[in-house]
Amino acid sequence: MEDKSQEKSKIIIPESLPIMPLRDTIIFPGVIAPLLVGRTSSVKIIEDISVKDKLFGVVLQKDPKIEEPDHTQLYSVGCAVQMLRMVKLPSQQVEVLVQGVSRIEILTYIKKEPYFVAYVREIEEQEEKDLDTEARMRNMLSLFEKVTQLSSRIPPEAYIVALNITS
Numbered sequence: 595m596e597d598k599s600q601e602k603s604k605i606i607i608p609e610s611l612p613i614m615p616l617r618d619t620i621i622f623p624g625v626i627a628p629l630l631v632g633r634t635s636s637v638k639i640i641e642d643i644s645v646k647d648k649l650f651g652v653v654l655q656k657d658p659k660i661e662e663p664d665h666t667q668l669y670s671v672g673c674a675v676q677m678l679r680m681v682k683l684p685s686q687q688v689e690v691l692v693q694g695v696s697r698i699e700i701l702t703y704i705k706k707e708p709y710f711v712a713y714v715r716e717i718e719e720q721e722e723k724d725l726d727t728e729a730r731m732r733n734m735l736s737l738f739e740k741v742t743q744l745s746s747r748i749p750p751e752a753y754i755v756a757l758n759i760t761s
């Protein structure tokens with residue numbers, strides 16, 4: 595069970611979200627990633643959410659060659675993301691920095707124009723740490739420590755960062 599401080603800082607995922615199809619990018623919870631947004635519908639999502647809660651969903655499209663996919667050409671599991679920063683480019687594209695918040699499942703699409711909106715369900719992550727997992731984590735840290743010692747390209751601070759990873 596989460597403690598009170600974590601519960602207060604957790605972002606609540608609404609029951610419906612604007613959905614942005616992505617051609618070749620998968621975003622996971624906790625990951626910060628840049629997106630170059632060019633489709634008219636996707637730019638409209640960014641414009642609309644920038645004045646609201648800055649939350650939207652991203653899902654991978656099954657065929658990246660399709661310019662305007664319909665909902666049947668999208669995977670049903672994606673990620674709710676929060677926009678951190680937006681820069682409008684002269685080319686009418688928008689560069690957006692997003693952070694993955696939570697995995698989501700698309701339940702049903704409720705709107706197609708001017709962009710997809712869907713009812714979503716947050717997928718709770720189950721973190722299981724058994725003895726085997728703990729042993730593998732310790733082994734990986736030991737190997738990574740050796741790599742940082744042998745490589746001149748990896749700074750020693752990288753090992754310290756790895757020590758602080760808990761999941």
